[in-house]
Amino acid sequence: MSEPEFDEVIHPINRLRICSMLAPVDSLAFSVVRDELGLSDSVLSKQLKILQAAGYVKLTKEPLGSRTRAWIALTPEGRTALTAHLAHLRAIAEAANPPGPGAG
Numbered sequence: 556m557s558e559p560e561f562d563e564v565i566h567p568i569n570r571l572r573i574c575s576m577l578a579p580v581d582s583l584a585f586s587v588v589r590d591e592l593g594l595s596d597s598v599l600s601k602q603l604k605i606l607q608a609a610g611y612v613k614l615t616k617e618p619l620g621s622r623t624r625a626w627i628a629l630t631p632e633g634r635t636a637l638t639a640h641l642a643h644l645r646a647i648a649e650a651a652n653p654p655g656p657g658a659g
Contacts, residue, residue: 557639564609565640569594569602574611574629574637582615582628603627611636 565574572592589599606612611633616623
């Protein structure tokens with residue numbers, strides 16, 4: 556398990572939601588992520604570029620008739636960073652909600 560570590564790249568809500576959607580799957584179509592999160596193409600593209608620059612996601616394109624379909628996948632580095640970031644957020648949440656009387 557990764558050590559808890561706050562990640563400023565992943566933390567903004569749209570990027571956190573993107574990474575969280577990708578975590579349980581090998582990859583998702585750009586259109587699926589866009590529609591599920593209710594983002595415009597341009598907003599999703601911008602967020603993906605930031606995640607790509609950090610090495611956290613990989614985009615691949617495949618021909619689909621006269622169009623192209625884009626697929627998004629978390630990289631191993633992205634999975635590690637997401638796990639560490641979520642562990643950090645859990646630690647913050649646990650500190651804000653200490654055990655009740657008689658615990659411990």
